[in-house]
Amino acid sequence: MGYYDNYLVDNHSCVIVGVQATAARMSQETVAAQDMLTRFAHWQGRTPESAAADTTYGNGEFLQWLADRSITPYMRTRDSIHRKNSPFYGPEQFTYQPEHNRYICPAGQVLNNGGRKRRNRTYAYIGTRKRCGACSLKAQCTSGVFRSLAIHMDEPARQRAPDLAKTPEFANAKRRRRRWKLCSRNSRIRSVCVACDCGD
Numbered sequence: 001m002g003y004y005d006n007y008l009v010d011n012h013s014c015v016i017v018g019v020q021a022t023a024a025r026m027s028q029e030t031v032a033a034q035d036m037l038t039r040f041a042h043w044q045g046r047t048p049e050s051a052a053a054d055t056t057y058g059n060g061e062f063l064q065w066l067a068d069r070s071i072t073p074y075m076r077t078r079d080s081i082h083r084k085n086s087p088f089y090g091p092e093q094f095t096y097q098p099e100h101n102r103y104i105c106p107a108g109q110v111l112n113n114g115g116r117k118r119r120n121r122t123y124a125y126i127g128t129r130k131r132c133g134a135c136s137l138k139a140q141c142t143s144g145v146f147r148s149l150a151i152h153m154d155e156p157a158r159q160r161a162p163d164l165a166k167t168p169e170f171a172n173a174k175r176r177r178r179r180w181k182l183c184s185r186n187s188r189i190r191s192v193c194v195a196c197d198c199g200d
Contacts, residue, residue: 006032008040011052011176017043030062037071047071052173058161060121060154067157074173077161089141091149094125103149107137111149122150 006029008018018036022028033053041047050072058077066073094103094111102125103111109131114124125148132138132146141147152158164170 004029004032006036008033008036009177011050011173014176014179026056030057030059030065033057033062034065037069041069050074050169050173052170052177058158060152060158063157063161064154067160072164072169073157073161074164074170075161076165077158087140088143089137091151094149103151105135105137105141105147107135107141109135111147114148116153117150120150121153123153125149125151 002024003021004024006020006022007016009015010017018040020032020036022032033051037048037051047069048071051066052074055076055078058073058075063073063075063077089106093106096103101113105111105127109127111125111127114126116123127146127148129145132142135141138147
C-alpha cells in the first residue's frame with residue numbers, strides 16, 4: 001500500500017508548519033489538509049489568511065470548508081473529465097434563479113429542482129420532454145430526451161474559485177508554492193501552502 005507525505009507550508013517563508021501521512025488516495029489529501037490547517041490554527045491561535053494548492057484540492061467540500069473559516073482558497077476547481085470534454089453546454093451556460101431554486105437554459109427554458117442525490121452531494125435540475133424536445137438548441141445541449149444538471153451542494157464555493165484564479169494574489173501564491181516544490185526536489189510530495197503571517 002502506498003502513502004503520501006502531505007506538507008503544510010508557510011507560503012511567505014517556505015517553512016514547513018505541518019506534516020501528515022495518508023494513504024495514496026486523492027480523497028485523503030483534503031482530509032489531511034483540513035487536519036493540518038486545524039492544528040495550525042490551534043497552535044497559532046488564528047486561522048491562515050489563505051491556502052494555495054493544486055487542482056486535486058479544488059473540490060466543493062474542501063472549498064466550502066475553507067470558506068466557512070474565512071480562508072481564501074487559491075486553487076483551481078476539479079472538474080470531471082466528462083465536463084471538460086463534453087460537446088454540450090456546461091453548467092456555466094445556465095442561469096440560476098435563487099428565488100425559484102431553478103435554472104434557465106440558453107434557450108430560456110426552465111430546469112426545475114428534482115431533489116438531492118446524497119451519494120455524490122449534488123442537486124438535480126431537470127428539463128422536460130416537452131420543453132427540450134422541440135428546442136432548436138437541443139443538439140448543443142443534450143443527446144437525451146431532456147437536459148439535466150447535477151449541481152454540487154457547495155457550488156457557490158466552487159464558483160468563487162475561478163474568479164480568484166484571475167487575481168494577482170492567485171498568481172503570487174502559485175509562484176511561491178512552485179518555488180517551495182522546486183526546493184523540495186521531491187515530485188511525490190503533495191502539499192497545501194498557506195499564505196499567512198507567522199510572525200509575533
